[in-house]
Amino acid sequence: MAPDTIVLVHGFWVTPRSWENWITHYEQRGFRVLAPGYPGFEVEVEALNADPTPILKLTVPEIIEHYEAVIRELPAPPIIIGHSAGGAFTQILLDHGFGAAGVAMNSAPTEGVRVVPLSQVKSTFPVLKSPANRHKAVPLSFEQWKYAFTNTFTEEESRALYDRYAVPANGGILWGSVLANFQPGHQDTWVDYHNDARPPLLFVSGSEDHIMPPEIQRSNAKHYKSDTVTEVKQYDGYAHLLPAQDGWERIADEVLDWALEHAAAAKA
Numbered sequence: 001m002a003p004d005t006i007v008l009v010h011g012f013w014v015t016p017r018s019w020e021n022w023i024t025h026y027e028q029r030g031f032r033v034l035a036p037g038y039p040g041f042e043v044e045v046e047a048l049n050a051d052p053t054p055i056l057k058l059t060v061p062e063i064i065e066h067y068e069a070v071i072r073e074l075p076a077p078p079i080i081i082g083h084s085a086g087g088a089f090t091q092i093l094l095d096h097g098f099g100a101a102g103v104a105m106n107s108a109p110t111e112g113v114r115v116v117p118l119s120q121v122k123s124t125f126p127v128l129k130s131p132a133n134r135h136k137a138v139p140l141s142f143e144q145w146k147y148a149f150t151n152t153f154t155e156e157e158s159r160a161l162y163d164r165y166a167v168p169a170n171g172g173i174l175w176g177s178v179l180a181n182f183q184p185g186h187q188d189t190w191v192d193y194h195n196d197a198r199p200p201l202l203f204v205s206g207s208e209d210h211i212m213p214p215e216i217q218r219s220n221a222k223h224y225k226s227d228t229v230t231e232v233k234q235y236d237g238y239a240h241l242l243p244a245q246d247g248w249e250r251i252a253d254e255v256l257d258w259a260l261e262h263a264a265a266a267k268a
Contacts, residue, residue, distance in 0.1 A: 002264060003101075003260065004031060005033070005034065006031050006034070006081060007035075007036070007067070007071060007080045008023070008033065008035040008081050009081070009086035009090055010035070010082075010086050011087070012108075012169035012170070013139075013149070015044070016037045018241075018243065021244070021248070025252050026252070034070065034078075038054075038066065039057075045166070045167055056170065059172075059173070061188060063089060064089060067089065071098045077100040077263075079256065080093055081102070081103040081259070082104055083242070084212060084240065086105075087105055087108060088108040088109065090103070091110050092110070092191055094199050099199050100263035100266070100267070101200040101202075101262050103201075104203050104204070104217075104220075105204040105242060107220060108177065109177075109212075110189045111188075112190075120211055120212065120216070122147065122210070124174065133174075135171065136168075140166060142158070145158070145162045146158045149240045150239055151240075152237060152245065153239065153241070165244075173188075177189055192226075194225050194226050196226045196227045196228060197228075200228060200266050201224070202233060202258050204234075205233070206237075206245075207235065207236045208238060209238070210239070211240050212240060218232055228266075
């Protein structure tokens, strides 16, 4: 039976609200769509901005366990689509045996990916400029948001999306992802790149993404050495907040069709 459920995984500096248009779009195609927030994200954007305590408490293992618990309750493996940090979490979930196929959009890298483009350094500087931010929930100013997330959008579009979606991010997790490549043993974002049982995985890259540029997507994909499907598709002219940019409907349809096709092929 083909997957009839889609699980959407959001990234940092946003909440499940960032999937609002995709939820409606996929539901209109007849799918059951789940967009769980991270633990503590049951409240809305405005509440998290007023009190970011739930953000400060986040850990990667707890986020992964939360999504695994949601998926474990489903009658059949879903399609998993993640954006940004959600793309890294999608990779981990697939590696753990969850999902029928996965799509990692403008994904944060998993452990071992060492490509660090200058635009990423500039985008993450608000957090990484100080080790003290490891213990803080760190917001982006509007100008920082526009550079990192919406550099191809108009000023008005960027402002509207910032007001509707932006929340602080957990500085400890971001610092941990940077330090993971310099610490012994497996860290929180480790995946087994040789896992032959991993479901098919598509990396989606926006050519104009500043914070997770195409070099990162290509490097992350090349790390996979398993006998499974791993592909990269680039969309020219798209920024990091690709799910909200004009033309997102075509991308939503194409990545879902890819996932359904490869989920069926993997099952056959």
